[in-house]
Amino acid sequence: MKILDSIKSPEQLRMIDPNLLPQLCEEIRQTIINTVSKTGGHLGSSLGAVELITALHYVFNTPKDKIVFDTGHQAYAHKILTGRLAKFNTIRKKGGLSGFLKIYESPYDTFGAGHASTALSAALGMAMARDQKKQNHKVVAVVSDGCMTGGLAYEALQNAGQLKPNMLVVLNDNQMFISKRVGALGSFLTKLLTAKYVTAAETEATKFMSNFEIGNNALKLAYRARSILFSGALFAELGFRYYGPVNGNDIAEMTDVLSKIKDIPGPVILHVVTKKGKGYPPAEQKPTKYHGLGIFDAETGETIGKSDKITYTKAFSDALLKLAKEDRNITAITAAMPEGTGLNAFRDEHPDRYYDVGIAEEHAATFAAGLATQGIKPIVAIYSSFSQRCYDQIQQDICLQNLPVVFALDRAGIVGEDGPTHHGVFDLSLFRNIPNLIIAAPSDENELQHLLKTAFDCKKPFILRYPRGSGEGVALDEEMKVLPIGKGVWLKKGKDLTILAIGNRVYPSLEAADLLKKHGLNAGVINMRFAKPLDVKIIKDALKISPNLISVEDNVLAGGFGSAIAETLADNNLQANLLRLGIKDEFVEHGKQAELYEDIGLSAQEIAKAALKKFK
Missing domain, CATH: 3.40.50.970 (Thiamin diphosphate (ThDP)-binding fold, Pyr/PP domains)
Structure with missing residues (x-):
């Protein structure tokens, strides 16, 4: 024994x-x-x-x-x-x-x-x-x-x-x-x-x-x-x-x-x-x-079941290296997480433009602000759940002075087995209220690289949030392009309702629209791309087709993306039947990402169920 x-x-x-x-x-x-x-x-x-x-x-x-x-x-x-x-x-x-x-x-x-x-x-x-x-x-x-x-x-x-x-x-x-x-x-x-x-x-x-x-x-x-x-x-x-x-x-x-x-x-x-x-x-x-x-072979130490799809972190890392090769002012900062954020490749290729400040997110933000005042183009790569530590620095030292600092918030949304301390489900609510700040979330790894280029191009405080894990498996464009700030895109139009989705909930929303079609509901889908500024025109266009709207986000409902849409409707005297889907006023426990998205009602199946209950 x-x-x-x-x-x-x-x-x-x-x-x-x-x-x-x-x-x-x-x-x-x-x-x-x-x-x-x-x-x-x-x-x-x-x-x-x-x-x-x-x-x-x-x-x-x-x-x-x-x-x-x-x-x-x-x-x-x-x-x-x-x-x-x-x-x-x-x-x-x-x-x-x-x-x-x-x-x-x-x-x-x-x-x-x-x-x-x-x-x-x-x-x-x-x-x-x-x-x-x-x-x-x-x-x-x-x-x-x-x-x-x-x-x-x-x-x-x-x-x-x-x-x-x-x-x-x-x-x-x-x-x-x-x-x-x-x-x-x-x-x-x-x-x-x-x-x-x-x-x-x-x-x-x-x-x-x-x-x-x-x-x-x-x-x-x-x-x-x-x-x-x-x-x-x-x-x-x-x-x-x-x-x-x-x-x-x-x-x-x-x-x-x-x-x-x-x-x-x-x-x-x-x-x-x-x-x-x-x-x-x-x-x-x-x-x-x-x-x-993750899971590994105890005898050899080799990882088991690794996805062939490129991760969002890798897509970010590769895109940053391309941009940094063209612009020597681009400088990367992390808070003791070079491998976790994908900055290890940047560190190895550009050691003179890379800074690891230790576990000091507040310092990382204000340090970046100082760099920005001197014409450097800093990007701070940290996990979404760690970004809340430097709220004051982002508000006071960066946004108040309108300094062009880019924040790459990895692990936005549900992270899985690490649980409530690491779920990145508060950043939209935390930062959406700060003036001068732009907040974007890509729907896939290709859009991520374009939004990264957009972030550096706009010369303003910018948050780019993206999820943990594998991307959607889409092809990556050879050339990165600048996307219009605050503009969403129609993915499909539907006469009965429109789903306004952001970030990694865009693809599940498309799948939900296909499921709804089988139940007699014709749903459109818009990839909003930006939580701030919000595309008011595209929301108005959606309302011309149907008054029924669903917002979908991997953030808490209080003060998040859906709240921004509700505010826009109220401020513009727009009549709509809005259903907000997101994370309720609770901490989400640990488990596999797919399991948790199902539990909190943000999988394709659960989005479709909610739409049927509300609008059928």
Whole structure:
């Protein structure tokens, strides 16, 4: 019988002989590999954090003691050890376990998060609430080195240094973001781990600690880079006691150090070094590829079932390279997501015009604004769900000054298995209210490249949003062209009603029109292309044929594309029977994209059903 099969909770984990922990960690690691190969998910970070998470639950009295994880990319071992082993094979599946942490999934998930840099603020809040209520449990924040580039992390660090609660911050340093880490902090952490600094630190710490009685050798080595040495100076200045770096993949060392350090008063940082992809050679060799992936062969690591169609991300990447070849002022910016946004190709071809700012979307936006004031043509490529972080910068620094910055919002609409933290279903509502801003959504990969050229040509703030995954399989025009701003196109006309569709709901709307024809309803379809400015003329033309309109969008209904149409009808005194289809006032859970579009009423079949119910 496997050791893991007998662990139903951390309470049971804490009862086993510590000599069995290495075997348990290997069983956890193999469970993660076998499961993720069938479900897809975040593999590399979770493999690297197995020993760290096991040690945390072994040493701390969870769930009374609170462990707060940043993002949850690293926390699959946490799910397995906290009573969810039997359901782990459902991870990221519809109705199954979330790929991230959720407070309503388990009492051990103390704080839900899918975006980075939140753990320190949340943990600090928990620590201060504990003190305010005169309680005595421990609070631990587990933060990856990539998350430490987010501004929110430093706001929390400086506040914690001021408040000085008893809390432990575990800096899980796997020397990566999702991609290779960048920036001054990345260089700082790398310097900590070079042979020269580590060797010098060990020598100095050994001399210094020989004068004190503070515990065993592991703790002495953990203390080697405190404020007396260069390594911990940054954190010491912020008011933290700094220990590390220690080997996060050595379960014995981790449990030993955590046991000694957990009762040290005040805010403490423990710098832990882990290997992303630990124990799985393909992931160790290519940690970026195996950060998050779909179904793969566990033996070979090869992806299974990959579509032959070009993805929207690839279409964007290829089009950007073509345009950048013709115009040396085009410059690309990403927030630690070069592979995810397709900017890795631009990075490799134009390194002098490429900037990775780390997990700092706010900075990315205002940095782009600064570039634009000097005649550079910046494009900021980020995920739709991350764009909400820089709303203020887009409004104040870019649109108020009418600066020509292009935002490429990848993963707009339903993203699938990553769930509610990553669905890009709010951007139309977020940004449609900002003056000077143009918002467009292509219906396919060919239209994407034309709209990208249009975005650079118009010399105004521009958002281009497009979905995750494969395109429609259409042929790509050799030459990109500029499309008229704010103009939609008729795809077919119908005497009974007109479907006004945008983005990746255009093709399902065409299919819905074919289904409606079988039921005696003749439906037209317009590809609106632009959510702002809206094509008022084409809406008026549609109303001349029929007063029945349906708006279809992969955004929340409140304040979105359908709302824009309703406003246009009201403002122009136009009489219409409008049915708005989109995402209701709710968070959409995780599952396959097709499953979720069906559930929320935005598949071709559901669009047709809604039309029949309203207009038949």
